[in-house]
Amino acid sequence: MYSSIDEETGRHVLYSLESLSKKTPGKGMGGKKQAELFVNGWKKRHNLNEVPINVFATQRDAEAFLGFKHDDQINAFYGDAEVYLVAENLKDTQDLKRKLRHEVLTHYKLDQLMSDEESYELLNLVHQTKNSKHLQGSGSMLKRYTVMNLTISRQKKQ
Numbered sequence: 709m710y711s712s713i714d715e716e717t718g719r720h721v722l723y724s725l726e727s728l729s730k731k732t733p734g735k736g737m738g739g740k741k742q743a744e745l746f747v748n749g750w751k752k753r754h755n756l757n758e759v760p761i762n763v764f765a766t767q768r769d770a771e772a773f774l775g776f777k778h779d780d781q782i783n784a785f786y787g788d789a790e791v792y793l794v795a796e797n798l799k800d801t802q803d804l805k806r807k808l809r810h811e812v813l814t815h816y817k818l819d820q821l822m823s824d825e826e827s828y829e830l831l832n833l834v835h836q837t838k839n840s841k842h843l844q845g846s847g848s849m850l851k852r853y854t855v856m857n858l859t860i861s862r863q864k865k866q
Contacts, residue, residue, distance in 0.1 A: 737804060740765035743795040746804055759812055760790040770794045783807055786815035 737743060743763045751757050764770040770785075770792065771777050783797045784807040791811040798804045818827065 737795060737798045737800050740795045743793060743798065743804060746801055747793070747808065750805065750808055756812065759816055761793065761808070761812075762790060763793045763795055766796050767794055784811050786811050786819075789816065789819060791816055 740763050747761050747763060751759060751761065764773065767778075767782060770782050773792070774782075774785075781797045782794050783803075784791070784793045786792070791808070793804065793807060793811075798807065822830065
């Protein structure tokens, strides 16, 4: 998990390795309008109209919003209780659906349900059990999400 804080606005943004990619998928899924139409339908089907989801047309638009350039391709991120997607970097609607699930369930919904202290405790528990034989095969995923999450959570507590 990576964290970015815009010093001027105080905006706090979280994004994980899942939200970045090295390779350009090509033309993307067809643009901002198509992504917004899909997002609106997805929110309606899943009764998630309260979730604020914003779509940037381009990587450049997302970088301008974040206030910095990123070496990798940004597909999606979460910050200030809002989900953000970058249309040109999403391969297709399946890719968009995966990003929506991750950002909404992993970040938005947990953020709504748990206090900072509860989040820290959960992440600490996940980190402590990452070598469990019952979690074989999920180690690399746990490593990607927990190390940076624990760092961010600790910084929040200080």
